[in-house]
Amino acid sequence: MNDISNTPSSGNSLTAALQAALAARTQFLDARHEMALRLFNGFYEGFPNLVVDLYGRTLIVYNYAHTPSDADDAIGEAFEFFQEALPWVTSILVKARYGALEEEKKGRLLWGSGIDKRIRENGVAYAVDLRINQDASFYLDTRHLREWAKDNLEGKTVLNTFAYTGSIGIAARAGGASRVVQIDLSRTFLNVAKESCTINGFSIDRLDFQAGDFFPRVSHLKRDAARFDCVFVDPPLYSKTRGGKVDLMEESHRILNKVRPLINDGGWLVTINNALFVSGAEYMAMLESLCADGYLSIETTIPVPQDFIGFSETPAGVLPADPAPFNHATKIAVLRVRRKDAIAKPTDES
Known part of the structure; x- marks a missing residue:
């Protein structure tokens, strides 16, 4: 997936890109906050080190930087944006695709307590881990x-x-x-x-x-x-x-x-x-x-x-x-x- 050719323009703001991406997806958000949705695909939307998915009230931020620390600033900016834009989110998990430790790849809790264990899509409930x-x-x-x-x-x-x-x-x-x-x-x-x-x-x-x-x-x-x-x-x-x-x-x-x-x-x-x-x-x-x-x-x-x-x-x-x-x-x-x-x-x- 990281082979998609798309690099951020020097004048682009990640926050502006996140705002545009979220605005385009607002129609899909459900009132009960039970669904799963991709909120930002950086490979397509200007910042290829970053993907953000929503599972119920849990955000997953995927860090695709080959050196994970290179995306620290972007993750911090995304964290601040989504905390304000989606105040009902209860936890944020970060997964580093190229992390040195298995725990980094599976996800570390950046913020919140507990993560969602089920979502609902098209009237069907699904267990998630x-x-x-x-x-x-x-x-x-x-x-x-x-x-x-x-x-x-x-x-x-x-x-x-x-x-x-x-x-x-x-x-x-x-x-x-x-x-x-x-x-x-x-x-x-x-x-x-x-x-x-x-x-x-x-x-x-x-x-x-x-x-x-x-x-x-x-x-x-x-x-x-x-x-x-x-x-x-x-x-x-x-x-x-x-x-x-x-x-x-x-x-x-x-x-x-x-x-x-x-x-x-x-x-x-x-x-x-x-x-x-x-x-x-x-x-x-x-x-x-x-x-x-x-x-x-x-x-x-x-x-x-x-x-x-x-x-x-x-x-x-x-x-x-x-x-x-x-x-x-x-x-x-x-x-x-x-x-x-x-x-x-x-x-x-x-």
């Missing part, structure tokens, strides 16, 4: 995908791979999905998904929370002839385990082909690629190549929320690869699936 790792346990760029899941998966069976803390699966449950299986390498992350189930009053079946490597888990599901109406695939940029390799730069099609046999005829394959250096055109070309056999088709793409990337009235950064036709490097596509074994063969009338 804001210090679980260098991220905040809940991805803001996939908000519209959670809306899609809630709106489209009533009565459907769902597999959420690389689930992290399971927010997409929770949205599907909230929309009435009949079953959601969540797979992630980390049991700690899946425990957050279980907590989200609890606070929403959803039942918990331990078989639906599978901690383990994607590759053997998917192979096991294939051996069991498991089928789902929708499969979500949101892998990391690169990972290599004993089971296999994930490489979104060079081989993202391999992961998608792994899960295709698990999808019912007429179902969906939802794919996310967040590689900065993979252009939207390249990614679409890869998807179109998968569709060439006629058993997959691109149904729609889902944009990243505008608050995540900035607005027309705030300065815009330049990504290292043009994401068009997507609006961000997080490229989300929904593919419709047809199965060879479900297509009726023509009868022999001779």
